[in-house]
Amino acid sequence: xxxxxxxxxxxxxxxxxxxxxxxxxxxxxxxxxxxxxxxxxxxxxxxxxxxxxxxxxxxxxxxxxxxxxxxxxxxxxxxxxxxxxxxxxxxxxxxxxxxxxxxxxxxxxxxxxxxxxxxxxxxxxxxxxxxxxxxxxxxxxxxxxxxxxxxxxxxxxxxxxxxxxxxxxxxxxxxx
Amino acid sequence: xxxxxxxxxxxxxxxxxxxxxxxxxxxxxxxxxxxxxxxxxxxxxxxxxxxxxxxxxxxxxxxxxxxxxxxxxxxxxxxxxxxxxxxxxxxxxxxxxxxxxxxxxxxxxxxxxxxxxxxxxxxxxxxxxxxxxxxxxxxxxxxxxxxxxxxxxxxxxxxxxxxxxxxxxxxxxxxxxxxxxxxxxxxxxxxxxxxxx
Numbered sequence: 019x020x021x022x023x024x025x026x027x028x029x030x031x032x033x034x035x036x037x038x039x040x041x042x043x044x045x046x047x048x049x050x051x052x053x054x055x056x057x058x059x060x061x062x063x064x065x066x067x068x069x070x071x072x073x074x075x076x077x078x079x080x081x082x083x084x085x086x087x088x089x090x091x092x093x094x095x096x097x098x099x100x101x102x103x104x105x106x107x108x109x110x111x112x113x114x115x116x117x118x119x120x121x122x123x124x125x126x127x128x129x130x131x132x133x134x135x136x137x138x139x140x141x142x143x144x145x146x147x148x149x150x151x152x153x154x155x156x157x158x159x160x161x162x163x164x165x166x167x168x169x170x171x172x173x174x175x176x177x178x179x180x181x182x183x184x185x186x187x188x189x190x191x192x193x194x
Numbered sequence: 195x196x197x198x199x200x201x202x203x204x205x206x207x208x209x210x211x212x213x214x215x216x217x218x219x220x221x222x223x224x225x226x227x228x229x230x231x232x233x234x235x236x237x238x239x240x241x242x243x244x245x246x247x248x249x250x251x252x253x254x255x256x257x258x259x260x261x262x263x264x265x266x267x268x269x270x271x272x273x274x275x276x277x278x279x280x281x282x283x284x285x286x287x288x289x290x291x292x293x294x295x296x297x298x299x300x301x302x303x304x305x306x307x308x309x310x311x312x313x314x315x316x317x318x319x320x321x322x323x324x325x326x327x328x329x330x331x332x333x334x335x336x337x338x339x340x341x342x343x344x345x346x347x348x349x350x351x352x353x354x355x356x357x358x359x360x361x362x363x364x365x366x367x368x369x370x371x372x373x374x375x376x377x378x379x380x381x382x383x384x385x386x387x388x389x390x391x
Contacts, residue, residue, distance in 0.1 A: 028385045034238045037220035038245020046253040048209040053197035054269035056213050058297035066321035083325040097201040104210020106304045112218035113305035121306040125225040138309040141292015142316020145285045150324040151334045152281020156295035163271040165250035167345045170271040174282040181286030186232035193225035193293035
């Protein structure tokens with residue numbers, strides 16, 4: 019035995035075929051239960067409306083995009099919020115039970131901590147902006163949309179991967 | 195008749211829990227594994243997404259053919275092809291730079307990653323920027339409306355089973371080609387490597 023090995027062994031990831039079959043069945047279940055697919059950014063839009071309402075109510079309420087979400091006074095009360103809460107719990111259960119939960123700033127192999135932190139935030143901002151233009155994200159339009167054979171889903175995936183390939187070559191310091 | 199159109203708390207928690215559980219087990223909490231797809235050294239993102247798309251698409255087709263799922267009853271995103279191309283490009287660039295997409299940042303955060311939390315805060319900031327510039331960018335959200343129809347069978351005028359067969363073939367090709375390219379690098383990132391500092 020290697021004495022420097024961690025006491026709680028890390029369980030391997032599922033093979034991509036197994037993970038893909040499982041993800042497809044979960045997505046199919048979601049369509050059958052709800053009539054729509056899985057998502058994520060619907061929640062972040064509601065979180066932006068809610069937090070905007072807390073910090074600057076008047077300007078958020080007057081905003082033509084976020085204002086309508088504040089109308090009923092409960093911008094977070096929506097199926098997508100419960101679903102993202104479920105994602106958090108599911109990810110926690112999976113990482114914890116497999117010995118893969120560890121608090122850290124990840125992806126700093128060739129990057130300094132500050133740079134990685136700023137790029138994580140900046141990348142999130144780009145994605146948050148883009149998700150509002152596309153009315154969805156990788157989960158909502160790319161995965162769920164393509165699964166309904168939506169043209170929008172496949173065009174989204176094409177643009178997403180083209181821009182990702184390009185950006186990962188042009189921008190140094192991404193996570194690796 | 196399906197779907198049940200249940201958008202309550204329990205249905206959200208259940209679907210979300212399974213989604214998060216599968217994504218973490220696929221390794222998609224790791225920004226290094228996720229962005230390795232764009233460096234072409236790890237094809238797990240393509241493999242998992244394409245397999246899932248095929249399974250769901252075939253499943254929806256079979257349920258409809260069997261008469262248990264009502265036709266035209268599941269949500270199909272509209273074919274605003276310019277909007278999804280612009281938005282998809284922003285999300286792809288943000289993914290390469292920041293290490294996540296919106297859903298996987300939640301998975302990263304709840305496997306302990308501070309950068310996942312920062313990415314999520316960035317998502318909220320990006321949404322504020324969009325909302326602040328809404329008058330200027332509203333036109334982008336409906337850009338490139340395709341009149342040809344929202345789904346591939348409608349837009350291409352081809353039967354659904356043929357589209358599904360092509361997608362299955364594409365998924366098989368991704369596994370073969372991706373597997374070969376992965377081996378030219380050091381193979382896909384495994385769980386042990388994802389835990390190293």
